[in-house]
Amino acid sequence: MVIGMCFDTIASNTGKLNGACTLLEKAMGRNLLWMACRHHKFEVLLAGVYSVCLGTSTGPEILFFKRFREKWTEMNHTPEARSIPLIIVSDAIKAFIKCQLEVRHSRDDYLEFLLLAAQIAELQVDVAIRKPGARHRARWMAKAIYALKIELLFTVNKTMFNLNSSRITSFLDVLVENWSDTPSFQVAAVFVKNLVCINDSAERGVALVQHFNETITKDAEQKQFLLQVVEQHRKNFAEYNRELLAKI
Known part of the structure; x- marks a missing residue:
């Protein structure tokens, strides 16, 4: 029955x-x-939090997380030692985290979340913070993982999180020939060089979807994975043509 x-x-x-x-x-x-599904209940909760903080979006990714991932190689990945904890964590939660870290988890994102939570709770965990992975909206745990990484690394990477007008325009008070030696100009130059033209990216994305639409798979989820693989392949082999590939 x-x-x-x-x-x-x-x-x-x-x-x-x-x-x-x-x-x-x-x-x-x-x-x-x-x-x-208990996972989806938490997904709804996390989605509500991010809708309030970052606004609603119809795109496959949260842009703030995407920018964080793209800037990863330029960041300091060691959290700053704090005299005051980020949050006050009860002994019961600390005990739960320690207990769960001794359990074998079938999913890597669960373990990664626990390790980050342990660092937030100021437990002794000798594990480096991993490079952020792909964050599409279907992977609900990633919202929590990204949030903890950003919180842990915010203090040691303030210059990357806070690019305000007063800091990027202060070099205007210096003679032009001295701009290249001015820290504010150097920060602004890096910022401008890394700007992505939205129109170009959008056109490439549309062309990619049109080219592979229903050619290999009709499953919507598998199509997303296919597009990510093709995009990554193009980045890895951007300088290779047919003749060079034939020689490999």
């Missing part, structure tokens, strides 16, 4: 009128136990 339903928290499942759960209950003529 069916007594309950386990499902993702999406409108097609939970819709009041035509959701799959509602239709199943109507078909069976009785109420069933609703057991929403």
Whole structure:
């Protein structure tokens, strides 16, 4: 006998009128136990937090996280020692983190989240902060992982997080021939050189989607993975042509 339903928290499942759960209950003529996926419940919670802090977005990535990932090689990856903890963590939470770190986790992102949480809680963990991975909206745990990394590294990378007008225009008070020796000019120059033309990126993205649309897979999720692989391949072999590849 069916007594309950386990499902993702999406409108097609939970819709009041035509959701799959509602239709199943109507078909069976009785109420069933609703057991929403615990992962998706946390995803909804995290999504709400980021919508308030960063605004809503229809794109596949959160731009703030994307910029953080792109600037990773220019950052200091060692958190600053603090006299005052970032947050006050109870002994119960610290004990839970320690206990979970001794458990084998099937997913690397769960373990990475625990290691970052341990550093936030000021537990002794001798593990380097990993380079941020791809962050598409389907990977809900990444929101928490990115947030903890940004918080841990914010203090030692303030110049990268806070590029304000007073710092990038102060070199205007210096003679032009001395600009190259002025720290504010150097910061501004790096910032401008790393600006990405939105139109060019958008056109390349559209061309990529059009070229591979339904040519290899029709599955929406697999298509996202395919596009990421193609984009990374083009970056890795940007300078290679057919003749050079034939010689490898």
